């Protein structure tokens with residue numbers, strides 16, 4: 001593991017999670033911790049993400065779990081912002097680590113995908129939704145191809161047990177060993 | 187080959203082991219439960235020496251040698267886990283993941299895949315080089331089996347088993363460099379192959395999700411390879 | 426006592442000999458600038474003046490200074506004058522000058538370093554004899570070494586001479602030739618083969634082609650001597666199909682040698698038997714790798730296999746096989762002729778003899794040169810090559826093509842030998858030498874060679890197949906200004922991994938151009954990184 005994973009965290013670490021281009025499965029797996037969630041919350045504060053209400057990215061974060069690949073301008077800017085404000089950034093789940101299912105679109109031109117997704121719109125002259133939706137990237141990227149990543153936690157989704165162990169290790173400033181617990185596609 | 191084979195002793199990772207002189211470093215390491223990753227090698231098929239995952243350090247040579255293609259010798263000192271070797275293994279595995287489109291979570295071989303297992307075992311938790319995203323289409327023309335080139339690592343196990351064991355020589359490698367592809371019968375659809383006997387051997391030796399039985403869904407692949415050493419042994423006794 | 430065969434051929438050559446000769450270079454480079462038309466013009470000229478009895482118009486092989494082609498040499502038994510950039514219009518003036526004063530305006534001086542610093546063994550007959558006449562080769566002493574070897578020497582004595590010569594393989598790796606011959610000679614295999622590697626795949630290399638086109642018998646003689654020394658009766662020359670002239674001249678040479686009883690059964694009346702066949706390669710660079718080449722001769726896919734076993738133990742059709750490069754064989758007759766010790770007096774301690782280079786790039790004089798090992802690089806590029814045409818500074822010299830490296834100006838005084846070249850991060854290679862001036866971008870140079878290796882990778886092993894692609898990707902990103910911060914360290918890691926883990930020499934040496942440019946011009950890589958801005962790969966506006 002990188003030495004960064006054991007870098008000094010704040011007394012009471014601040015945890016952020018984010019959901020980019022993924023299916024929310026990794027977050028669901030996190031929720032599968034059930035009772036152990038209370039233990040986790042006793043060790044840190046959840047300051048940002050789909051699990052809490054905050055809309056603004058806090059200035060200082062100790063640990064960010066990034067679910068999902070980077071697919072749009074929105075993902076791109078958000079993950080850069082999170083990186084800048086986090087001591088540690090974890091690629092959380094296969095979509096974040098490898099691009100996984102979202103990246104399957106990378107082998108076909110985007111225009112073909114629009115045709116497929118909005119066939120009716122394409123038929124009447126390209127009136128696909130353009131306002132209020134993020135602009136797509138040419139190709140879907142794993143998180144580490146946009147920002148530096150301190151820890152990779154593969155799995156689709158990583159099992160609750162793996163998430164739990166890794167988070168405990170990180171919060172206790174021990175070097176976690178994710179590949180003992182999970183793998184691509186696990 | 188009637189001259190008696192001698193027994194030699196050598197050291198692998200500082201362990202004293204003995205071996206027949208006609209054995210490869212890989213065979214001896216496996217007999218002694220010393221881990222050396224492999225992808226192209228499969229017992230019962232000819233040596234190919236192409237995945238380069240089995241490279242080891244050997245005394246008296248500053249070149250790394252493929253354990254699957256190198257015979258043992260008296261007093262050889264073999265190292266299988268120096269930092270250099272561990273790093274190269276990871277790099278080679280990463281290159282394989284970057285070459286085609288591997289999406290383990292939706293792959294028929296998920297959980298039964300040698301590439302995936304080696305990645306986990308050798309410490310590949312992400313791919314540092316950029317993915318290539320080639321556009322490749324499946325061959326679904328065969329009623330029994332399918333080829334998904336997105337998962338192929340060009341180990342040529344299918345080529346060799348079909349040629350050397352089944353004797354059909356349906357498979358071959360076409361193109362060169364990064365454009366190499368396995369093909370059936372001069373690139374005719376597999377379902378139209380005149381040479382294929384539908385024996386299924388290629389499907390069973392494929393280390394990844396590239397070849398699978400029709401009807402298997404995600405993570406449903408199971409390999410049966412017991413026929414290999416048995417068949418080659420029979421063949422060896424015959425000639 | 427010379428053989429009847431050789432005496433007969435010599436007589437034939439003498440009868441044909443004319444007092445004056447107009448030698449027109451008709452090798453590939455001069456041909457590309459009209460040498461064939463010049464040759465015809467001279468024939469017409471001589472024919473018109475009815476001087477066929479006094480003047481011979483001879484088509485010869487490469488004269489070396491290709492950049493001044495078409496080259497023509499007008500000679501008699503006493504003197505010779507070289508003319509440069511000759512056109513068909515010049516033919517009449519030049520033909521008329523025979524026996525009178527030379528035509529000043531066309532003279533190409535030969536007392537300049539380009540010619541005087543050369544030491545010709547391999548190229549001794551190139552540009553001198555008619556490559557399609559065996560009697561011309563015999564007239565200058567050809568096939569005498571073979572005859573002497575098979576009549577007066579034991580195979581062991583021939584081997585001893587080759588070992589004493591210190592000759593090392595000219596195909597790239599520089600393996601001691603005598604040692605290789607000895608391994609094959611010692612093999613108990615009852616059937617052995619001798620193979621000549623004329624695949625010559627390096628971009629810009631044309632040494633082997635020139636030898637085959639200009640003096641094919643020299644290569645055949647070397648192969649026959651080798652066959653005698655190691656105990657083989659059959660040989661193959663593996664030539665790339667893109668060399669039609671070399672192939673046709675080689676075919677003719679084999680026919681002539683057979684007819685003259687210098688190949689085939691009972692060579693020159695002895696019990697020695699040796700036949701040669703030609704096999705054509707489709708022009709894949711990797712087929713020059715010895716194990717791939719042998720598979721290709723067997724009619725299989727030309728792909729390297731792990732060594733050992735080496736071809737010397739188990740090669741063509743599973744038999745003990747001697748495989749050497751064209752230039753290596755071209756040295757043999759001279760070694761047997763003059764003795765190994767005499768040959769070993771040329772060159773340096775560990776690199777003996779001469780080496781042929783194809784000098785190209787940003788120098789005034791380009792072409793084919795043969796120099797003694799140990800000559801300094803500066804002598805070659807500045808004195809012989811004449812430096813950068815516009816007077817600029819030489820930035821680097823590239824040797825070894827896609828498997829070699831760039832040697833920076835500050836090392837120009839180094840001696841050219843196998844070990845010194847390796848020390849500075851390049852290799853002797855097969856003889857490509859490209860001079861670069863200050864305008865060269867070294868990242869671009871590295872990408873050029875990586876593109877070659879990538880497209881020539883056979884695809885068998887993972888590190889070369891995918892690693893060359895990934896290195897090329899990174900170099901392209903650097904050059905197009907979109908490299909990421911981790912790209913340089915990843916590139917370095919790939920150069921190590923691909924170099925150390927690839928199956929054959931192609932992959933193992935493919936990173937060399939990057940390694941050497943990183944070693945001497947790292948700042949150019951860093952500069953490319955500094956200028957890089959990884960930008961958001963937004964989909965095109967239209968695609969919504």
Ligand SMILES: Cc1cc2nc3c(=O)[nH]c(=O)nc-3n(C[C@H](O)[C@H](O)[C@H](O)COP(=O)(O)O)c2cc1C
Pocket residue numbers: 593594595596597598599600602622623624625626627710711712713714715716748749750751753855929930931
């Ligand atoms: C990719 C590759 C290409 C090669 N191409 C040639 C070639 O074109 N000509 C050649 O003589 N040797 C070539 N070689 C070297 C041969 O493998 C072999 O070493 C050589 O023919 C031996 O002859 P020598 O000992 O006379 O040099 C090549 C090697 C590699 C790895």
Ligand code: SF4
Pocket residue numbers: 184185287288289290291293294295296297299300301302337394395396
């Ligand atoms: S073949 Fe193996 S590594 Fe590739 S996607 Fe399938 S499970 Fe993953």
Ligand code: SF4
Pocket residue numbers: 347348352354355356357381382383384385386387388389
């Ligand atoms: S099913 Fe059998 S015969 Fe057909 S391609 Fe596979 S191994 Fe060859």
Ligand code: SF4
Pocket residue numbers: 337338339340341342343344345368388391392393394396397
């Ligand atoms: S299809 Fe399977 S067995 Fe055949 S080369 Fe590809 S990965 Fe190997």
Ligand code: SF4
Pocket residue numbers: 711728729881882883884885886887889890927928929930931932933
């Ligand atoms: S190093 Fe390259 S050319 Fe050589 S075997 Fe491997 S893929 Fe083929």
Ligand code: FES
Pocket residue numbers: 223224225226227234235236237238239240241252253254255
């Ligand atoms: S297992 Fe040895 S090279 Fe593939």
Ligand code: FES
Pocket residue numbers: 450451452453454455456486487488489490491494495496792793
């Ligand atoms: S081709 Fe004529 S001098 Fe080289």
